[in-house]
Amino acid sequence: MENPRQKPAKIDGTADNGPDGDLPDIVDLVMAMGTSPTRLEALVETATGYANAASSENTREAYAKDWRHFSSWCRREGFEPMPPSSQVIGLYIGACASGTAAGDPKRSLPPLSVATIERRLSGLAWNFTQRGLPMDRADRHIATVLAGIRRKHARPPRQKEAVLGDDLIAMIATLGHDLRGLRDRAILLLGFAGGLRRSEIVGLDLVRDDNSDGAGWIEIFPDKGVLVTLRGKTGWREVEVGRGSSDQSCPVVALESWIRFGRIARGPLFRRIFKDNKKVDVERLSDKHVARLVKQTALAAGVRSDLPEGERELLFSGHSLRAGLASSADIEERYVQKQLGHASAEMTRKYQRRRDRFRTNLTKASGL
Helix, strand or coil: CCCCCCCCCCCCCCCCCCCCCCCCCHHHHHHCCCCCHHHHHHHHHHHHHHHHHCCCHHHHHHHHHHHHHHHHHHHHHCCCCCCCCHHHHHHHHHHHHHCCCCCCHHHCCCCCCHHHHHHHHHHHHHHHHHCCCCCCCCCHHHHHHHHHHHHHHCCCCCCCCCCCHHHHHHHHCCCCCCHHHHHHHHHHHHHHHHCCCHHHHHCEECCCCCCCCCCEEEEEECCCEEEEEEEECCEEEEEEEECCCCHHHCHHHHHHHHHHHHCCCCCECCEEECCCCCCEEEEECCHHHHHHHHHHHHHHCCCCCCCCHHHHHHHCCCHHHHHHHHHHCCCCHHHHHHHHCCCCHHHHHHHCCCCCCCCCCHHHHCCC
16 A cells, blocks of 8 residues: 655656646636737637536635645645545545544544535545546545444534515515615515526626626516516526515515615626625625525514524525525426426425425325
């Protein structure tokens, strides 16, 4: 068995990248081909744009964080992060699972969940691939350790609380009627009625713009509803959001009010608001705002007031809106599945907190 601490030789044809993870510089590679600086700038800009479009900003940030954590751990333990060593990666995920990844026995950290460790492995695999050094997750030094972690530490997933229809009406009642209140009301109602993820909500533009960095756009049909066009992992999809039974709970009315008073003509639909609460910024709102908004309004409205305050704070997130629609809509499951953009009914059922699990009774059907 080879020594995982042994420093690898420099790989021919690549830069000697530091452990902190700067990717091989495409500028150096293209310059070596004799390309002119002017032409090079255009090539790099084009290639970088397409490379960034291959994954979402949140995914890239998460993968960069995974790489920094792994590189720091390797430095503390005396390992080389590159090229990928299955033994080193196996030791790393073991340290993450046991809570000893901090490197100091006296300063142990909470063990990472199985889901987080699997996400870390995905992040490492992506980073290694970008450096032309593929990682073999099926190698026994990784796969066996991961199987042991799953067997010993795996726990049922903890789902976020679903915000139901009545809950949402109480939540929007806590908001004011100033610019911030108009914006946040539209966010909650559209996110709920559309079954949207928080990144999808803030990624919307008012109108279609092929040069936008957004995730889609909206189109309002008078007296009917809003058509939301979204770019997903597998392509484009459309979500229809109909008008509500009253203006107070109608996502279309809330959107129209926000657009009118926010004086938005094009660009990002949901934006930051200046401290004076009178002017709207041009910058797109962060998806973290949606999570904070759901949590704050749910607590203010007294949703799940039967629980202690500390527990209630952990129950709600941006996903509560998506789960809320799936749990509240009294309609055929296939329509909910389409609205959420799920490929399977099984995934949709995971979001339905109030579905009747015993509607189909195989016990009676078998004659018992």
